[in-house]
Amino acid sequence: MEHLIHLSNPIILRKSLEAVIQLAEQYKKEKGRIPVLMEVCGSHTMAFAKTGIKTRLKDHVRLIAGPGCPVCVTDQKSIDTMIELSRDTNRILCTFGDMVRVPGSKFSLMEAKTEGKDIRVVYSPLDSIKIAEENPEKEVIFLGIGFETTIPILVATIQEAEKKGLTNYTIWMTTKLVEPILRTLLNGKEINIDGFLLPGHVSVVTGKNSFDFLVKEYGISGVITGFEPVELLRAIYKLLQQLLSGKIEIINDYKYMVKNDGNIVAKKLMEKYLDYHDEAWRGIGVIQNSGFILKPEYAIFDAKKKFHVSVEEPRKTKCRCGEIIQGVITPEECILFSRGCTPLFPIGPCMVSTEGTCAAHYQYMKEG
Amino acid sequence: MVQRISLTHGEGGELTHRLIKDVFIKSFGNLQHTQLDAAIIKLNASKLAVTTDCYVVKPLFFPGGDIGKLAITGTVNDLAVSGATPQAITAGFILEEGFPLRQLKLIVKSMAEEAKKAGVSIIAGDTKVVEKGSVDGLFINTTGIGFIKETHQLYPENISVGDMVIVSGTVGDHGIAIVSAREELGLMTDVQSDCASLNHLLQELLEKVDGIRVMRDPTRGGVSTSLVELCEELHCTIELEDSSIPIRQEVEGACDILGFDPLYLANEGKVLLIVDKNQIDCVLDILQNHELGKDAKVIGQITECQKEEGKVLLKTPIGSTRRLFRLSGLLLPRIC
Known part of the structure; x- marks a missing residue:
C-alpha cells in the first residue's frame, strides 16, 4: 500500500511532470516538433484525462488514444446482433455494464430491459454460470467482448460450464487482440506514432515478449506501464529518453505485475478452447486473425452456432468512433461530440464506455 | 404467530389493526395522534420547512444501517441543511406480500431509534401491501416537517x-x-x-x-x-x-x-x-x-x-x- 500511495503523491507528481516537460522540450528542439505517443489502453486514456496529465502536457507531448476500449472497437453490426438476441423471451443476456447502454441501430439493451427483457449486468463473467444454474429452463448467453485481459475469464466460464455439465450456457464471442490492431495501425500509416505506451493489464496476460514485434518489425519503442499518475508520467519519461537516445526496445515498467512470458496458465486455457478468428473492428473492417472463436469441439457453448440471428446492415450515422479509436481524429473533431452525442444520450460507443475516448474527453477535458 | 406479511395485512381490517398496534405504535409511540385521521401539531414558528423522500435502497440491510434508519436520516438531513429544526415525520410503507415480519420489526425499530436520536417524532403513517413481485420487499416514504428559527436563516x-x-x-x-x-x-x-x-x-x-x-x-x-x-x-x-x-x-x-x-x-x-x-x-x-x-x-x-x-x-x-x-x-x- 505504501508503494501505491507514493504513486499519487502530489509532490512526486509535479516533479515527474516537470521532468517530462523538460525532456519533451529537448525533443522539440532536436526534432523540430513535439513527440507523438499512443496510449493503447482505454484505462490509460481515462487516467490521462482524469488526472489532468493530458491537458497539462498538450503543448509538449501529443498523446493519442488508441484502440484499447473493448466496447468502442466492436463494430455496429456485432452490437446490433447482440441486441437482437434479446428479442427472444426465453433468454437471459448477461454482459458488462457498458454494453447495456451502447446504442444499436434500432435500440439498446437498456431499452430492451425496460420492455421486460431479462438482461443482467455482471461484474464477473463467472456470475453468469450461477445464473445458468439457477435458471435451467432458460438460455443464458454471455455477450463476450474484451481484449486479452478479459478473454481468459470468458474461457474460464466455458471450463466451468463444461465441468458442471451445463447445456443452457453459451458465449457470444466478439473478442479482440492487441497485436493485430497495432500492426494494422502501423501498416496503415494514417498516423505517425513515435512510441507506444503499452497496456498494463493486457501485458499481464500476454507478457512483455508479446510486444517484441514492434521493435523487430517496425523499429518502434514501447513502455509497458501501470495506471497510477506517477507510473504514467514515468512511462512517458522513459519513452522520451528512448526516442532521444535512438535506442529501440520494449521496457517493462510494470514489473510487479507483468512477466516476460505473461500468464502461462491463462494462455494455456485460451489455447485449449479457442482458435484464431477474423474479427470486424469498428470503422476499420475485418482484420485477419484479430480475435478468437471457440474450437469446434466446444460448439455447444458457442452462441453463434446455437442461435441464428440476422440483422440488417447498420444505418450510417455521422459518428466517427472508427477514426477516433485509430487516433486519426480527436473527439472534438467529430461534429456530434457534446452536441448530438453525450454520455446521457450517446450515439457512438466511445461516448458510452467508461474507457471510451469520447467519454474521457467529455467528462474530464470539456471546458464549456 | 404470523411470520410473513400477507395481503390481508393491507385490507384495513383486524390484521391491519394488529400490524399497526404491534409493530408501528409499539416502536413509534405517539398514541395521542392515533385518535384522529390526521396528526395535529402545534406551530411555534412563522416558517415551516417540508420535505418528502422515498426509500428503495437495495439491499434493505447494509453495513452501518438499514432502509429504516436511512428513511429517517435522509429526511432529517434534508430539513437540517435547509436550516430547519426537524420536528415530526410521517412514514408510508409499501410492503410486498410475503415480507418477513421479523425484518419489518427490525426496520421499524431502527427507524424509532434514529428518530429518537434525532429528536423527531413519527406522527402519522400508512401501510399498503401489494402482491408478490409488485415491489421488492419494502419501500418507505417519509415526509418531514421542521421549523425555522429567525436566527437560523441561511442567506x-x-x-x-x-x-x-x-x-x-x-x-x-x-x-x-x-x-x-x-x-x-x-x-x-x-x-x-x-x-x-x-x-x-x-x-x-x-x-x-x-x-x-x-x-x-x-x-x-x-x-x-x-x-x-x-x-x-x-x-x-x-x-x-x-x-x-x-x-x-x-x-x-x-x-x-x-x-x-x-x-x-x-x-x-x-x-x-x-x-x-x-x-x-x-x-x-x-x-x-x-x-x-x-x-x-x-x-x-x-x-x-x-x-x-x-x-x-x-x-x-x-x-x-x-x-x-x-x-x-x-x-x-x-x-x-
Missing part, C-alpha cells in the same frame, strides 16, 4: 469570492457500503455507510456561527453533482482542491477496482457548507469536535460570483484544472 445570496467550501467528512462511504453489501459484485470491504442525522450538529453551527451561506447534503450524485447544482443556482464558480478532499483508502481502492469516481458516490451523513472565510476556524472547530464532523476539511473556495453560468472546477494533484459536471447516466441504481 445564500451573500455568497462572495473567497468564501470557503467545507465537507464534514470522508466522501463516498455510503456508495461503497451499498456496493459491498450487494454481494453480486464480489467486493468485500469494511466500509460502513455514513448514514446519520446531522441536525444536532448543524443546529449547533447555526446557533454559534453567522457566516454560513448555504448547506447541502451530497446524497445521490455525490459531492460533484451537489456542488454543480449549487453553483448553477447561485451563479458562482467553485474551485476544489482534489488532494484536500477526504476519502477513505478503502473507498478509493474500491473505486479503482469498480471504475467509480468517489466524487459521484452517494453520502448519507455528510454536509457541504459554504462559509464566510472569516468564520472558517470557528466552523471547523465545531465540526471537528463532533463525532459526525471529525474529518471535516476545507476542500475549496468560491473564486467567482455573479457569473451567468456557474461551474465547479477541480484542481488535480499535478496542478491542472478540469471542470466537473453532473453525474450522467447510471452509476448505482437504488442507492437510497
Whole structure:
C-alpha cells in the first residue's frame, strides 16, 4: 500500500511532470516538433484525462488514444446482433455494464430491459454460470467482448460450464487482440506514432515478449506501464529518453505485475478452447486473425452456432468512433461530440464506455 | 404467530389493526395522534420547512444501517441543511406480500431509534401491501416537517469570492457500503455507510456561527453533482482542491477496482457548507469536535460570483484544472 500511495503523491507528481516537460522540450528542439505517443489502453486514456496529465502536457507531448476500449472497437453490426438476441423471451443476456447502454441501430439493451427483457449486468463473467444454474429452463448467453485481459475469464466460464455439465450456457464471442490492431495501425500509416505506451493489464496476460514485434518489425519503442499518475508520467519519461537516445526496445515498467512470458496458465486455457478468428473492428473492417472463436469441439457453448440471428446492415450515422479509436481524429473533431452525442444520450460507443475516448474527453477535458 | 406479511395485512381490517398496534405504535409511540385521521401539531414558528423522500435502497440491510434508519436520516438531513429544526415525520410503507415480519420489526425499530436520536417524532403513517413481485420487499416514504428559527436563516445570496467550501467528512462511504453489501459484485470491504442525522450538529453551527451561506447534503450524485447544482443556482464558480478532499483508502481502492469516481458516490451523513472565510476556524472547530464532523476539511473556495453560468472546477494533484459536471447516466441504481 505504501508503494501505491507514493504513486499519487502530489509532490512526486509535479516533479515527474516537470521532468517530462523538460525532456519533451529537448525533443522539440532536436526534432523540430513535439513527440507523438499512443496510449493503447482505454484505462490509460481515462487516467490521462482524469488526472489532468493530458491537458497539462498538450503543448509538449501529443498523446493519442488508441484502440484499447473493448466496447468502442466492436463494430455496429456485432452490437446490433447482440441486441437482437434479446428479442427472444426465453433468454437471459448477461454482459458488462457498458454494453447495456451502447446504442444499436434500432435500440439498446437498456431499452430492451425496460420492455421486460431479462438482461443482467455482471461484474464477473463467472456470475453468469450461477445464473445458468439457477435458471435451467432458460438460455443464458454471455455477450463476450474484451481484449486479452478479459478473454481468459470468458474461457474460464466455458471450463466451468463444461465441468458442471451445463447445456443452457453459451458465449457470444466478439473478442479482440492487441497485436493485430497495432500492426494494422502501423501498416496503415494514417498516423505517425513515435512510441507506444503499452497496456498494463493486457501485458499481464500476454507478457512483455508479446510486444517484441514492434521493435523487430517496425523499429518502434514501447513502455509497458501501470495506471497510477506517477507510473504514467514515468512511462512517458522513459519513452522520451528512448526516442532521444535512438535506442529501440520494449521496457517493462510494470514489473510487479507483468512477466516476460505473461500468464502461462491463462494462455494455456485460451489455447485449449479457442482458435484464431477474423474479427470486424469498428470503422476499420475485418482484420485477419484479430480475435478468437471457440474450437469446434466446444460448439455447444458457442452462441453463434446455437442461435441464428440476422440483422440488417447498420444505418450510417455521422459518428466517427472508427477514426477516433485509430487516433486519426480527436473527439472534438467529430461534429456530434457534446452536441448530438453525450454520455446521457450517446450515439457512438466511445461516448458510452467508461474507457471510451469520447467519454474521457467529455467528462474530464470539456471546458464549456 | 404470523411470520410473513400477507395481503390481508393491507385490507384495513383486524390484521391491519394488529400490524399497526404491534409493530408501528409499539416502536413509534405517539398514541395521542392515533385518535384522529390526521396528526395535529402545534406551530411555534412563522416558517415551516417540508420535505418528502422515498426509500428503495437495495439491499434493505447494509453495513452501518438499514432502509429504516436511512428513511429517517435522509429526511432529517434534508430539513437540517435547509436550516430547519426537524420536528415530526410521517412514514408510508409499501410492503410486498410475503415480507418477513421479523425484518419489518427490525426496520421499524431502527427507524424509532434514529428518530429518537434525532429528536423527531413519527406522527402519522400508512401501510399498503401489494402482491408478490409488485415491489421488492419494502419501500418507505417519509415526509418531514421542521421549523425555522429567525436566527437560523441561511442567506445564500451573500455568497462572495473567497468564501470557503467545507465537507464534514470522508466522501463516498455510503456508495461503497451499498456496493459491498450487494454481494453480486464480489467486493468485500469494511466500509460502513455514513448514514446519520446531522441536525444536532448543524443546529449547533447555526446557533454559534453567522457566516454560513448555504448547506447541502451530497446524497445521490455525490459531492460533484451537489456542488454543480449549487453553483448553477447561485451563479458562482467553485474551485476544489482534489488532494484536500477526504476519502477513505478503502473507498478509493474500491473505486479503482469498480471504475467509480468517489466524487459521484452517494453520502448519507455528510454536509457541504459554504462559509464566510472569516468564520472558517470557528466552523471547523465545531465540526471537528463532533463525532459526525471529525474529518471535516476545507476542500475549496468560491473564486467567482455573479457569473451567468456557474461551474465547479477541480484542481488535480499535478496542478491542472478540469471542470466537473453532473453525474450522467447510471452509476448505482437504488442507492437510497
